[in-house]
Amino acid sequence: xxxxxxxxxxxxxxxxxxxxxxxxxxxxxxxxxxxxxxxxxxxxxxxxxxxxxxxxxxxxxxxxxxxxxxxxxxxxxxxxxxxxxxxxxxxxxxxxxxxxxxxxxxxxxxxxxxxxxxxxxxxxxxxxxxxxxxxxxxxxxxxxxxxxxxxxxxxxxxxxxxxxxxxxxxxxxxxxxxxxxxxxxxxxxxxxxxxxxxxxxxxxxxxxxxxxxxxxxxxxxxxxxxxxxxxxxxxxxxxxxxxxxx
Amino acid sequence: xxxxxxxxxxxxxxxxxxxxxxxxxxxxxxxxxxxxxxxxxxxxxxxxxxxxxxxxxxxxxxxxxxxxxxxxxxxxxxxxxxxxxxxxxxxxxxxxxxxxxxxxxxxxxxxxxxxxxxxxxxxxxxxxxxxxxxxxxxxxxxxxxxxxxxxxxxxxxxxxxxxxxxxxxxxxxxxxxxxxxxxxxxxxxxxxxxxxxxxxxxxxxxxxxxxxxxxxxxxxxxxxxxxxxxxx
Numbered sequence: 001x002x003x004x005x006x007x008x009x010x011x012x013x014x015x016x017x018x019x020x021x022x023x024x025x026x027x028x029x030x031x032x033x034x035x036x037x038x039x040x041x042x043x044x045x046x047x048x049x050x051x052x053x054x055x056x057x058x059x060x061x062x063x064x065x066x067x068x069x070x071x072x073x074x075x076x077x078x079x080x081x082x083x084x085x086x087x088x089x090x091x092x093x094x095x096x097x098x099x100x101x102x103x104x105x106x107x108x109x110x111x112x113x114x115x116x117x118x119x120x121x122x123x124x125x126x127x128x129x130x131x132x133x134x135x136x137x138x139x140x141x142x143x144x145x146x147x148x149x150x151x152x153x154x155x156x157x158x159x160x161x162x163x164x165x166x167x168x169x170x171x172x173x174x175x176x177x178x179x180x181x182x183x184x185x186x187x188x189x190x191x192x193x194x195x196x197x198x199x200x201x202x203x204x205x206x207x208x209x210x211x212x213x214x215x216x217x218x219x220x221x222x223x224x225x226x227x228x229x230x231x232x233x234x235x236x237x238x239x240x241x242x243x244x245x246x
Numbered sequence: 247x248x249x250x251x252x253x254x255x256x257x258x259x260x261x262x263x264x265x266x267x268x269x270x271x272x273x274x275x276x277x278x279x280x281x282x283x284x285x286x287x288x289x290x291x292x293x294x295x296x297x298x299x300x301x302x303x304x305x306x307x308x309x310x311x312x313x314x315x316x317x318x319x320x321x322x323x324x325x326x327x328x329x330x331x332x333x334x335x336x337x338x339x340x341x342x343x344x345x346x347x348x349x350x351x352x353x354x355x356x357x358x359x360x361x362x363x364x365x366x367x368x369x370x371x372x373x374x375x376x377x378x379x380x381x382x383x384x385x386x387x388x389x390x391x392x393x394x395x396x397x398x399x400x401x402x403x404x405x406x407x408x409x410x411x412x413x414x415x416x417x418x419x420x421x422x423x424x425x426x427x428x429x430x431x432x433x434x435x436x437x438x439x440x441x442x443x444x445x446x447x448x449x450x451x452x453x454x455x456x457x458x459x460x461x462x463x464x465x466x467x468x469x470x471x472x473x474x475x476x477x478x
Binding site for chain 2: 002004005026029030032033034041066067069070073074077079080081083084085094096097100104107108109110111112114115116118119122124137139140142143144145146147148149150151153154155158178179181182183184185186188189190192193195196197199200203204208209210212
């Protein structure tokens with residue numbers, strides 16, 4: 001299982017309506033982008049961090065495991081802003097880029113935490129069927145839901161194939177590595193289409209007419225949560241403008 | 247070549263979302279139409295989406311010693327055509343954002359534009375062109391995957407350069423800057439991806455010619471359709 005997906009099913013906010021969590025985390029995400037980065041991003045990132053570790057109850061270690069790779073991208077993404085091209089010498093260190101790089105890193109880190117607040121609390125199985133209500137065609141959400149269901153099976157197949165190949169020294173040289181990798185790609189393709197065909201036969205034998213009915217757990221929208229979210233978002237905006245350096 | 251969450255300023259994020267929206271809507275229309283005429287194709291599309299997601303989990307050994315993953319746009323475009331790839335690519339990028347925190351929701355539009363629109367179209371265009379000029383399936387697939395990957399990386403460089411112009415040389419200098427930083431990893435990676443895609447397609451021609459015929463990649467039955475188990 002993917003760590004974020006596991007967290008989405010086990011966190012304390014799991015029973016909440018996906019709409020509530022989307023309003024909160026995507027609201028914070030939008031504020032991260034539109035408010036002045038200092039102190040806006042520090043506030044939204046801090047709020048998201050407290051919410052995800054506190055009320056949502058995600059263990060700190062799980063959060064770290066989810067953020068460490070994307071944080072690496074944030075750091076490497078800063079580097080191009082610290083060098084400048086053209087002029088003399090042609091390539092040089094650009095100290096003037098430091099504030100912009102710091103601003104970018106702050107914004108990207110805060111945005112990442114807001115994204116995680118959503119991703120680590122909302123299972124896709126809860127979210128996808130509800131996208132129909134905001135205008136996504138049912139055919140599209142059903143294809144997405146099928147993709148979601150298939151991908152874990154395929155990742156598991158991929159892991160098994162990779163282990164088998166490693167056990168037979170499949171990654172010893174470049175040549176064998178490429179052979180092994182192409183085997184992985186082809187095996188996943190064959191299994192994906194085999195799964196689809198078997199699902200097709202299974203559905204056909206139960207009178208498939210074109211609609212995939214799955215039970216979606218009923219979730220109540222909590223007015224208190226929505227109100228609290230609106231108050232929190234407004235408070236972040238006000239605090240940012242009070243704290244912004246003039 | 248994902249642009250991370252929060253990396254683009256709001257105006258850029260919105261503009262790229264607007265730029266990729268028509269392609270995604272067109273892809274969604276194509277999918278809705280296809281599902282209406284053939285309800286079974288829904289399952290195949292789901293499998294294709296999952297396949298595209300898992301492709302990006304393959305780890306290609308890279309010259310710099312680290313591992314990198316293929317974009318899979320070339321193979322996807324050849325197998326499933328660019329309009330469908332625009333939608334499947336969007337779904338996959340959304341999943342990568344919420345399941346792996348790779349990419350993001352605000353940068354989804356920019357990522358869709360480079361990886362689910364430009365990459366597949368360049369790959370498919372190359373594939374058709376090479377086939378029309380009389381090239382075999384192998385060279386066509388290799389060039390499609392390699393150029394699709396390169397096109398993706400060029401678009402990402404331009405997107406980043408527009409958002410963060412160079413202090414002295416402006417947007418042009420920034421394109422060179424981002425482009426040359428990515429070139430170190432991306433040019434060998436494009437060649438690797440081309441090679442890998444070629445090997446995958448060659449294997450698929452041997453082990454599942456029926457599926458390739460169903461997708462319209464193979465028009466006529468091949469000479470020796472032998473069913474053989476893959477995996478090890």
